[in-house]
Amino acid sequence: MxxxxxxxxxxxxxxxxxxxxxxxxxxxxxxxxxxxxxxxxxxxxxxxxxxxxxxxxxVPEVGRYQLDVEMDDCIVCDLCAKICPVDCIDIESIKSIEAIGKTSDGTTKRLYAAKFDIDMAKCMYCGLCTVVCPTECIVMTDTYDRSMIDLNEMTYKFSDMTAAEADEKRFALEQLNAERFAAKQLALQQNTGNQI
Structure with missing residues (x-):
């Protein structure tokens, strides 16, 4: 004891x-x-x-932190959204009726980004989206302290297109498609009239 x-x-x-x-x-x-x-x-x-x-x-050079998108270089190819294992990238594209510009590496842009949102609350920081991007416009920055009270604030919106502009682009595309369809119908009617 x-x-x-x-x-x-x-x-x-x-x-x-x-x-x-x-x-x-x-x-x-x-x-x-x-x-x-x-x-x-x-x-x-x-x-x-x-x-x-x-x-x-x-911060280490190879660290994976906050995602950022350089929209001037984005061709809206949707590869980043397709490879994302947690579906935190939401993209809506609108086809352009003509080439809308070039990226910094010379790639021609033919799609508008009506919506390009990344939900960092869902992101698992795997970096796959940065690897598949053909124009390297989506990168991981060294910013790591992004604390928010509301989870909705963790969704970052990179597209600068307004809803009115998106509707205008959709309407222009629909008009072009309608004109092309009408031209095809007219050509088809002329071909069938010539064959009879």
């Missing part, structure tokens, strides 16, 4: 010694080092936390 009580005091003494050692050693702040630094985990004494958001740790 006396031996057990003695072991309790020894254990408490060792724990307090360890705690007080850390308490008095915590006089200097953590030095901010890059993750690629070979001595990244070498700090054994001092304060181990940093004063976030005033002090931030460097």
């Amino acid at each position: 006396i031996r057990k009580v003695f072991n309790v005091f020894i254990t408490v003494f060792k724990g307090l010694k360890l705690t007080l050692g850390h308490f008095f050693a915590a006089t200097e702040s953590r030095k901010v080092k890059a993750i690629s630094d070979p001595n990244y985990f070498a700090q054994n004494s001092g304060i181990t936390t940093i004063q976030y958001p005033h002090v931030k740790l460097p």
